[in-house]
Amino acid sequence: MQDLLNEIRSCTVCKEHLPLGPRPIIEAVEGSKIILISQAPGRVVHQSGVAWNDQSGKKLRDWLGVDEKTFYNPSNFAVLPMGFCYPGKGKTGDLPPRKECAPLWHHQVFEKLENVKLKILIGSYASKYYLPKSKHKNLTQKVANFEEFMPEYLPLPHPSPVNRFWRMKNPWFEESMIPEVQKIVQEIL
Secondary structure (H helix, E strand, C coil), rough: CCCHHHHHHHHCHHHHHCCCCCCCCCECCCCCCCCEEECCHHHHHHHCCCCCCCCHHHHHHEEEEEEEECCCCCCEEEEEECCCCCCEEEECEEEECCHHHHHHHHHHHHHHHHCCCEEEEEHHHHHHHCCCCCCCCCHHHHCCCHHHHHEEEEECCCCHHHHHHHHCHHHHHHHHHHHHHHHHHHCCC
16 A cells, blocks of 8 residues: 555656646555545645645534544545645636546555445545436535435535535535534444
8 A cells, every 4th residue: 555655646647737736645544444535635735745734624524523633543534535636726716636636546546445434525526426327416415315325425515615605505414414424434433
């Protein structure tokens, strides 16, 4: 696993498309229990090199009901973004993750993982990639019907502050689903 992670962290496949250059962010060990499949690192994470070391990460840890020590233990949580590097800024947030990463690397990482209990799909990019044949066409429907994808997948919205309007329009998510998510996570850990 460590050799593969080193290879991924050295990847420069799409360097000419990255405004800050390549800095692949990934964390995993063979025994990782929960895989966080997310969008792509933001600018703050790119600069620090630490996954989810931003406001989105703080909200995600709240949703999962875990502290930083638990979250950053790769035996508990692996970090496997759809795009491993910061893609740049768009009009209403970051650009979409680069399309090269997931097809190139994800299957190789999954081949090394021996103890996966749950794959949490964070945001629409991960959900579309891993649940392409779902009858639920948008992320809100997938999240609302998360039981249909269990026990393998758990779709969640992205915890970005930009998504605060989605959370305001869908109060059921934090009122009733988050306690369920926390229970699932605690049972796995």
